Amino acid sequence: MSAPHTSSGPTAGSVAAHARGSYDLVLKGGTVVLPDATVQTDVYVRDGLIAAIGGQADAGRTVDCTGLTILPGVIDTQVHFREPGAEANEDLESGSRSAVLGGVTGVFEMPNTRPPTSTPEAVAYKLSRAKHRMWCDHAFYVGATVDNADECGELEKLPGTAGIKVFMGSSTGNLLISEDDMLERVLRSGMRRVAIHAEDEARLKERMDYRVEGDPSSHPIWRDDETALRATTRALHLARKTGRRVHILHITTPAELELIAANRDIATCELTPQHLTLAGEEAYPRLGTLAQMNPPIRSGAHRDGLWHWVSQGMPDIIGSDHAPHALSAKEKPYPASPSGMPGVQTLLPLMLDHVANNRLTLRRLVDMTSAGPQRLFGLVRKGRIAVGYDADFSIVDLKSRWTMEQNWMASRCGWSPFAGQTVTGRPVGTIIRGNQVMWEGTLADKALGEPLRFDATDRPQAAR
Numbered sequence: 001m002s003a004p005h006t007s008s009g010p011t012a013g014s015v016a017a018h019a020r021g022s023y024d025l026v027l028k029g030g031t032v033v034l035p036d037a038t039v040q041t042d043v044y045v046r047d048g049l050i051a052a053i054g055g056q057a058d059a060g061r062t063v064d065c066t067g068l069t070i071l072p073g074v075i076d077t078q079v080h081f082r083e084p085g086a087e088a089n090e091d092l093e094s095g096s097r098s099a100v101l102g103g104v105t106g107v108f109e110m111p112n113t114r115p116p117t118s119t120p121e122a123v124a125y126k127l128s129r130a131k132h133r134m135w136c137d138h139a140f141y142v143g144a145t146v147d148n149a150d151e152c153g154e155l156e157k158l159p160g161t162a163g164i165k166v167f168m169g170s171s172t173g174n175l176l177i178s179e180d181d182m183l184e185r186v187l188r189s190g191m192r193r194v195a196i197h198a199e200d201e202a203r204l205k206e207r208m209d210y211r212v213e214g215d216p217s218s219h220p221i222w223r224d225d226e227t228a229l230r231a232t233t234r235a236l237h238l239a240r241k242t243g244r245r246v247h248i249l250h251i252t253t254p255a256e257l258e259l260i261a262a263n264r265d266i267a268t269c270e271l272t273p274q275h276l277t278l279a280g281e282e283a284y285p286r287l288g289t290l291a292q293m294n295p296p297i298r299s300g301a302h303r304d305g306l307w308h309w310v311s312q313g314m315p316d317i318i319g320s321d322h323a324p325h326a327l328s329a330k331e332k333p334y335p336a337s338p339s340g341m342p343g344v345q346t347l348l349p350l351m352l353d354h355v356a357n358n359r360l361t362l363r364r365l366v367d368m369t370s371a372g373p374q375r376l377f378g379l380v381r382k383g384r385i386a387v388g389y390d391a392d393f394s395i396v397d398l399k400s401r402w403t404m405e406q407n408w409m410a411s412r413c414g415w416s417p418f419a420g421q422t423v424t425g426r427p428v429g430t431i432i433r434g435n436q437v438m439w440e441g442t443l444a445d446k447a448l449g450e451p452l453r454f455d456a457t458d459r460p461q462a463a464r
Helices: 012-020 092-101 120-130 149-155 180-188 201-206 216-222 225-242 254-261 273-277 280-291 300-311 347-356 362-377
Strands: 023-033 038-046 049-053 059-064 069-072 074-079 104-109 137-143 161-167 194-197 246-248 267-271 393-404 421-432 435-439
Touching: 023 049, 023 362, 023 393, 069 362, 074 092, 074 347, 074 362, 092 104, 092 120, 092 421, 092 435, 104 362, 104 393, 104 421, 120 137, 149 161, 149 180, 161 180, 180 225, 201 225, 216 280, 225 246, 225 254, 254 267, 254 300, 267 273, 273 300, 273 347, 280 300, 347 362, 347 393, 347 421
Parallel strands: 023 059, 023 069, 074 104, 104 137, 137 161, 161 194, 194 246, 246 267
Antiparallel strands: 023 038, 038 049, 069 393, 393 421, 421 435
């Protein structure tokens, strides 16, 4: 290797001196989860990017992280923030505020709004509504419909989009893609990974009489294992037929994970903290309709089966499926009560508690909440603590034992199934592109969220 050219420009010593004096921020003394190791070191930030790891230098601002653990920014790849159309339950501001209070730095928001996010105009409208209002970085899914099935390949290229979302069941209007011929058309249009809510609509209709008036514990009997497994089987068959990669959301049955394990070249999957934490035998008597979601909370045996597959390295992502409804609606007698629960703010505390209880390692959690989303969806400069990446950090106290009281929750819906639960592991700070957005429950002066960038839609910025 030839020696570096040094005949012009600053000397190595002056470059080092310049670097020492030009950092904007240093995170000092924390335990940092790097891609290949977990070490106690300092992290330096310049112009919103990670500029150096380790060493000693000056910075304009210092954040003391002694005793804290610095994770790559957590990305929640499934949230429903209800705007436009149902802002009384949640909106882009309140939902993203919940996110950063819970240590989440980025979200993928779902398309089942009113009107649905299924056109270029709808995506542009959401992006405009998010500007200067969303606290975290964000992208919006485009919903596949009976009207845009053949145009999904163009829609998935829109800047600020996370890709295409398909509802095989449990949706209304033209967002419902329940027939195989229509799903095949969607999968043949485009190249990015398609996210799928896999419940079989025909079986749901066949089994509606299994719902028991006033008894939410009948919800998983109506929406049984076969309802999920049948849809996942159909999705994988069509993915294989079309050569398209799919991502199966909120898996609830071990049988689905076994099936996906045999199709890893075309399929990835997500689990939620709810399905890893709650068991129907306890949840429905205690929470009633507050435990109602789609796919449903199932038995403790199902929950244990999901954890078995976590130990096998199967699930790729943890997503919250944050889906708030007003308490007045949730308190209606089943089945008039809507399905869904808030979760973006409790995702990280719940999963840190599972780490504290040795159900998974911290590094495995980081893979499912940071590196995994980056790897699966092609996020630009996100997902790891490495020089040149965005300075996104979720800073946590792994030893803090605390209770998630309702007054800590920021969701507009005003309730959480986990309010009052004591956990070990607490989000202390949320830093996004070098901006300290949240620290010890206090937010910054203004929202600074920006659209996420993806390999599939990004054009590198030209030199100025």
